Amino acid sequence: MTDPTCKACQYSWPKVDHFIADLGLSKAYLHEDQFFPGWTVVVFKRHATELFHLAPTERIQLMEEVNLVAKTLAQVYEARKINYELLGNQLPHIHWHVIPRLAGDPAPLEPVWRVQHEPMLRSGSDLQSTVQPLQQAIQNASGITNRRAPH
């Protein structure tokens, strides 16, 4: 269920202070680079690398969890479009990038990967002021009352 060589299984990524919510089969974290505001990653809890490796019930639940995050980000950020990406080229452990594309997007027609930029890292109160509204919005949307530590 876990892979000792996988940084998602070993909880070294994403960072714990970026935790947003435990969704059931997955956990949502704010992406470390907030150049695109609201970029969130949804990390499957157990080690798996492809959707077709999951049991159908797992796959369905995971996608409903991704959908909940997407809907919440669209509302909180008034997004023009959501990008949903499961790549795994560098870290095969299933994690979805859920990226709200906003009205002020610097390259609205392009995938985020084509937009060269300096990473916008957040920490401390700046990070918390981004994470907390998302925690609250997902809690409201899902009825999640579990606020325990993420790991």
Added chain:
Amino acid sequence: MTDPTCKACQYSWPKVDHFIADLGLSKAYLHEDQFFPGWTVVVFKRHATELFHLAPTERIQLMEEVNLVAKTLAQVYEARKINYELLGNQLPHIHWHVIPRLAGDPAPLEPVWRVQHEPMLRSGSDLQSTVQPLQQAIQNASGITNRRAPH
């Protein structure tokens, strides 16, 4: 259910000769640029732009159709990894990019969008020799017997 300004609704994209399979709620087509061999697009039949705009039953079925295509591409191309992307930045009509990343990939750690290249277009017998094995493999995997014209 259709948008007169949408090229997916108006059947001007993807090209009809790239048709692979009618999956139920969506249709699969070979992507016009085959620089990454096997790149397939799964186009939702009716006009919708976000996963959370779909009824849960539609969303679940669509994702099972995407999953079927991913599993088939992984087998046919012996892929190292599958990339799954729903972007819609240029064409908001829901279409999934399902991209097998192969052993000989020129940039295995990068999203495809970062790999500059000349598009590799296929036509005629060259196109058919790529499409037909995928048609057969998806037919075998899904039990689809419907081989009617795609539109």
